[in-house]
Amino acid sequence: MGRVEGKVAFITGAARGQGRSHAIRLAQEGADIIAVDLLEAIPGAPYAAATQEDLDETVRQVEALDRRIVASKADVRDYEGLKKALDDGVAELGRLDIVSANAGISTQMAPTDELTEDMWQNMIDTNLTGVWHTAKAAIPHLKAGGRGGAIILTSSEAGIKGYANIAHYVSAKHGVVGLMRTLAIELAPDMIRVNSIHPTQVDTDMIMNEATYRLFAPNLENPTREDFAPASQATNTLPIPWVEAVDISNAVLFLASDEARYVTGVPLPVDAGCFLK
Amino acid sequence: MGRVEGKVAFVTGAARGQGRSHALRLAQEGADIIAIDLTGQIDSVPYAMSQPSDLEETVRQIEALDRRIVATKADVRDFDQVKAAVDDGVAQLGRLDIVSANAGIFSFGSLADLEEQVFRDMIDVNLTGVWHAAKAAIPHIRAGGRGGSIVLTSSTAGLEGMENIGHYVAAKHGVVGLMRTLAIELAPDMIRVNSVHPTSVNTDMIQNSATYALFAPDLPEAERTKETLGARFGALNKLPIPWVEPVDISNAVLWLASDEARYVTGVTLPVDAGEQL
Ligand SMILES: NC(=O)c1ccc[n+]([C@@H]2O[C@H](COP(=O)([O-])OP(=O)(O)OC[C@H]3O[C@@H](n4cnc5c(N)ncnc54)[C@H](O)[C@@H]3O)[C@@H](O)[C@H]2O)c1
Numbered sequence: 292m293g294r295v296e297g298k299v300a301f302i303t304g305a306a307r308g309q310g311r312s313h314a315i316r317l318a319q320e321g322a323d324i325i326a327v328d329l330l331e332a333i334p335g336a337p338y339a340a341a342t343q344e345d346l347d348e349t350v351r352q353v354e355a356l357d358r359r360i361v362a363s364k365a366d367v368r369d370y371e372g373l374k375k376a377l378d379d380g381v382a383e384l385g386r387l388d389i390v391s392a393n394a395g396i397s398t399q400m401a402p403t404d405e406l407t408e409d410m411w412q413n414m415i416d417t418n419l420t421g422v423w424h425t426a427k428a429a430i431p432h433l434k435a436g437g438r439g440g441a442i443i444l445t446s447s448e449a450g451i452k453g454y455a456n457i458a459h460y461v462s463a464k465h466g467v468v469g470l471m472r473t474l475a476i477e478l479a480p481d482m483i484r485v486n487s488i489h490p491t492q493v494d495t496d497m498i499m500n501e502a503t504y505r506l507f508a509p510n511l512e513n514p515t516r517e518d519f520a521p522a523s524q525a526t527n528t529l530p531i532p533w534v535e536a537v538d539i540s541n542a543v544l545f546l547a548s549d550e551a552r553y554v555t556g557v558p559l560p561v562d563a564g565c566f567l568k
Numbered sequence: 569m570g571r572v573e574g575k576v577a578f579v580t581g582a583a584r585g586q587g588r589s590h591a592l593r594l595a596q597e598g599a600d601i602i603a604i605d606l607t608g609q610i611d612s613v614p615y616a617m618s619q620p621s622d623l624e625e626t627v628r629q630i631e632a633l634d635r636r637i638v639a640t641k642a643d644v645r646d647f648d649q650v651k652a653a654v655d656d657g658v659a660q661l662g663r664l665d666i667v668s669a670n671a672g673i674f675s676f677g678s679l680a681d682l683e684e685q686v687f688r689d690m691i692d693v694n695l696t697g698v699w700h701a702a703k704a705a706i707p708h709i710r711a712g713g714r715g716g717s718i719v720l721t722s723s724t725a726g727l728e729g730m731e732n733i734g735h736y737v738a739a740k741h742g743v744v745g746l747m748r749t750l751a752i753e754l755a756p757d758m759i760r761v762n763s764v765h766p767t768s769v770n771t772d773m774i775q776n777s778a779t780y781a782l783f784a785p786d787l788p789e790a791e792r793t794k795e796t797l798g799a800r801f802g803a804l805n806k807l808p809i810p811w812v813e814p815v816d817i818s819n820a821v822l823w824l825a826s827d828e829a830r831y832v833t834g835v836t837l838p839v840d841a842g843e844q845l
Pocket residue numbers: 303304305306307308309310327328329330331333340341365366367368393394395396397417421445446447448489490491492493494495496497498
């Protein structure tokens with residue numbers, strides 16, 4: 292018997308990276324999946340966009356586990372589109388129990404006084420407003436089930452610490468903590484739990500690119516993943532450079548499952564001790 | 569395959585309550601157990617503590633799961649006793665991977681009026697006793713060379729002030745400092761250290777007339793029932809429940825102990841029904 296057997300989970304940003312990993316891990320433990328992703332280039336992002344092929348691969352891997360998945364293209368910035376995708380998914384799969392608000396972006400970096408209006412707005416729209424949209428679209432379905440539920444918001448180490456040159460990201464990710472704490476209070480009477488996860492660097496396309504390598508190894512002309520590793524490890528207390536997507540998924544699974552039935556309002560770092568530094 | 573299959577866990581305060589539950593939950597997932605408990609009374613504690621028959625019952629339940637257990641009467645205030653028990657347990661079971669420093673006591677009084685001995689007993693058991701458990705375990709975990717996981721039982725009182733239990737609050741805050749420092753010191757060996765912070769837990773520590781009097785001084789003694797007190801305890805929580813069960817803390821301990829949390833360290837994890845909100 293899986294740890295989330297018979298439940299349905301809604302995951303944003305599920306085409307690749309952590310979102311795909313969450314979909315697979317929850318499906319391994321018995322959940323059906325409603326998946327959405329933007330599948331478009333992110334203005335200013337120094338890494339390639341997720342593609343339809345990526346989302347198809349998520350579908351293939353969930354179906355290979357004999358679980359059902361309803362996947363569609365949707366933008367978390369667009370509430371109506373997101374709501375329709377979720378409503379369709381619930382209509383097909385019959386219920387909703389778990390939400391992973393995971394979609395997010397990382398864009399150009401700059402000192403706070405040099406961030407442009409566009410850089411700021413696009414970040415807040417996706418990484419904060421998009422998370423609110425995800426919860427807002429899901430709450431009626433969770434409440435309708437009358438069985439409680441679990442909402443897990445993906446924040447970041449940048450949601451509990453400041454970092455130079457990414458004030459837009461830090462502000463959005465801190466905002467997610469405020470949203471989490473307020474949702475946890477508002478939804479407690481319905482036994483809907485709300486928690487956030489705070490990863491250190493995760494081995495995904497978002498950071499495995501030249502822009503991040505440069506940020507961490509600014510003195511090198513053409514820094515590589517190998518140059519990035521020791522600099523990345525220096526941010527952590529455990530002697531590892533980064534965590535894998537599945538490590539975040541295992542935290543999502545714990546928070547989503549009945550094993551955490553009384554855990555709510557908690558910011559949970561999965562950060563190799565980064566917070567201690 | 570259990571989630572901590574083949575590992576050995578050292579649990580303090582394992583005669584009853586949460587400690588017994590942790591031992592059982594870890595054994596269900598494949599661990600062998602080294603258990604210690606005072607199984608005796610401390611004069612400043614205003615409720616009946618455990619007895620030798622309680623520890624015998626823990627042994628019976630673990631053996632019924634076909635796991636091995638080495639159980640010893642030992643006082644966490646006395647390092648030599650703790651060390652002898654752990655050394656003996658490791659000699660018999662062959663290794664050490666997991667520590668649950670759970671033993672603790674509860675007593676009350678305003679800081680202005682607390683007697684010296686009441687304060688001292690509290691710090692000796694709930695803080696120094698936790699250090700002793702870690703200190704006795706560290707050489708064995710290191711010797712294994714496979715990393716490990718140490719989980720310290722703090723409390724919501726480890727994260728906020730509470731009247732009439734200032735000595736308990738001080739000890740449980742101290743546990744957080746100990747956790748954060750151990751996490752840094754042991755990270756090079758991939759030994760992770762985290763703390764759990766329960767709200768009220770349905771054990772003998774709170775289900776007794778002394779604790780009832782603390783929570784309901786206004787009610788005549790005859791009206792201090794589990795039901796009326798449930799409402800008092802429940803008022804602390806955001807989720808509509810009076811208290812959590814020992815197994816809810818055990819599930820958090822299990823997750824932190826398992827490889828699913830292999831990169832989680834230095835974290836204060838509330839299992840508190842939203843009490844912190
Ligand atoms: N990778 C890291 O080091 C790291 C660290 C901490 C937190 N995070 C957070 O983890 C989450 C997942 O990131 P990842 O590491 O898997 O990166 P990723 O780029 O591989 O995945 C993010 C996914 O979100 C999708 N997405 C972006 N904008 C969207 C929108 N407007 N609507 C719908 N989908 C959209 C992308 O298309 C992509 O598939 C993000 O919230 C990120 O901020 C990442």
